[in-house]
Amino acid sequence: HVQLVESGGGSVQAGGSLRLSCAASGYTASRYCMGWFRQAPGKEREGVAGTDRYGSTRYAESVKGRFTISKDDAMNTLSLQMNSLKPEDTATYYCAADMACGFSSLFSAGFYTYWGQGTQVTVS
Numbered sequence: 001h002v003q004l005v006e007s008g009g010g011s012v013q014a015g016g017s018l019r020l021s022c023a024a025s026g027y028t029a030s031r032y033c034m035g036w037f038r039q040a041p042g043k044e045r046e047g048v049a050g051t052d053r054y055g056s057t058r059y060a061e062s063v064k065g066r067f068t069i070s071k072d073d074a075m076n077t078l079s080l081q082m083n084s085l086k087p088e089d090t091a092t093y094y095c096a097a098d099m100a101c102g103f104s105s106l107f108s109a110g111f112y113t114y115w116g117q118g119t120q121v122t123v124s
Helices: none
Strands: 003-007 010-012 018-025 033-039 046-051 057-059 067-072 077-082 091-098 119-123
Touching (some): 003 091, 018 033, 018 091, 018 119, 033 067, 033 077, 046 067, 046 077
Parallel strands (some): 010 119
Antiparallel strands (some): 003 018, 033 046, 067 077, 091 119
């Protein structure tokens, strides 16, 4: 049974930092693509950062240079370090995983089978 549990969300002032974590269980993270998505009220879910099974990473233009995704295969965890946060980063952030995806589909929500419950990030 695959399970993803996010943590680390919260409220922060603009310019601040947060670190999101996603604890994965029920599968071996090293074999999966994993990604972070976010969804703000009234907006579509969008890819923020992703990493394929080979360790290649991809970032949305809006977060490049500010966010860093990392995957610890030994601990089966995925993290997102978010620095220089802006009010427009406010959203619910979701962790996602799938074995069948590839680098080109890292930001395609429909390719991901497994999702966490989401964690709220509010930047004021």
